[in-house]
Amino acid sequence: AQRVTQPEKLLSVFKGAPVELKCNYSYSGSPELFWYVQYSRQRLQLLLRHISRESIKGFTADLNKGETSFHLKKPFAQEEDSAMYYCALSGPNQAGTALIFGKGTTLSVSS
Amino acid sequence: DAMVIQNPRYQVTQFGKPVTLSCSQTLNHNVMYWYQQKSSQAPKLLFHYYDKDFNNEADTPDNFQSRRPNTSFCFLDIRSPGLGDAAMYLCATSVNSGGDTQYFGPGTRLTVL
Numbered sequence: 462a463q464r465v466t467q468p469e470k471l472l473s474v475f476k477g478a479p480v481e482l483k484c485n486y487s488y489s490g491s492p493e494l495f496w497y498v499q500y501s502r503q504r505l506q507l508l509l510r511h512i513s514r515e516s517i518k519g520f521t522a523d524l525n526k527g528e529t530s531f532h533l534k535k536p537f538a539q540e541e542d543s544a545m546y547y548c549a550l551s552g553p554n555q556a557g558t559a560l561i562f563g564k565g566t567t568l569s570v571s572s
Numbered sequence: 573d574a575m576v577i578q579n580p581r582y583q584v585t586q587f588g589k590p591v592t593l594s595c596s597q598t599l600n601h602n603v604m605y606w607y608q609q610k611s612s613q614a615p616k617l618l619f620h621y622y623d624k625d626f627n628n629e630a631d632t633p634d635n636f637q638s639r640r641p642n643t644s645f646c647f648l649d650i651r652s653p654g655l656g657d658a659a660m661y662l663c664a665t666s667v668n669s670g671g672d673t674q675y676f677g678p679g680t681r682l683t684v685l
Contacts, residue, residue, distance in 0.1 A: 465614075470612075493671045497674075504576075504676045504677060504678045504679070505615070505662065505664075505676040506675075506676065507673045507674070510673070547614065547615075551669070551671045552671075559605060559617045559620055559627075560605075560615075560617070560674060561617075562614035562615050562616075563614055564612075564613060564614045565614060
């Protein structure tokens with residue numbers, strides 16, 4: 462079965478501390494993995510996707526097929542990073558394939 | 573700005589009274605999605621349209637229907653809302669498949685009295 466697991470409901474860190482939001486997936490094949498973010502009072506939006514292999518707002522995520530993980534990392538957290546983060550997967554790039562979301566992790570960064 | 577718009581932002585209905593939620597997009601994307609998100613849960617896909625082709629998720633209740641009269645608009649109809657249907661309903665679009673970036677609307681929060 463296709464599934465995305467985010468084991469932490471809430472992650473609280475201090476400003477400047479490293480952050481790692483965990484994501485594990487179950488998928489028979491080669492999925493595409495994403496991180497979506499929802500800041501307070503804003504709509505859900507894409508943060509990054511594994512095929513881009515880019516860093517957005519200082520965040521990176523590496524797809525580890527052996528461990529079926531796609532953890533989101535940032536070396537130094539900022540207060541403006543506080544938000545809800547969703548890991549999501551999609552099947553191969555076929556017409557109409559939809560996203561499967563994890564339950565989300567709330568990141569709280571305090572000074 | 574090109575975007576995804578949902579109306580209304582808040583909808584209150586009575587138990588069993590049909591309700592329609594609206595989504596429009598100016599992105600000219602082929603795919604439009606409807607997700608249901610209950611409190612502290614992940615968004616759950618109800619169905620999506622690839623152009624005019626309707627794709628229903630296997631576990632979406634029959635109580636939920638959708639219409640896409642043209643590229644820009646997509647509607648979610650709840651024929652007989654129950655208390656368990658109270659949730660945030662998110663509309664999203666993508667150029668083609670879910671492998672593309674999805675662009676979300678702000679959501680409609682549905683309350684069922």
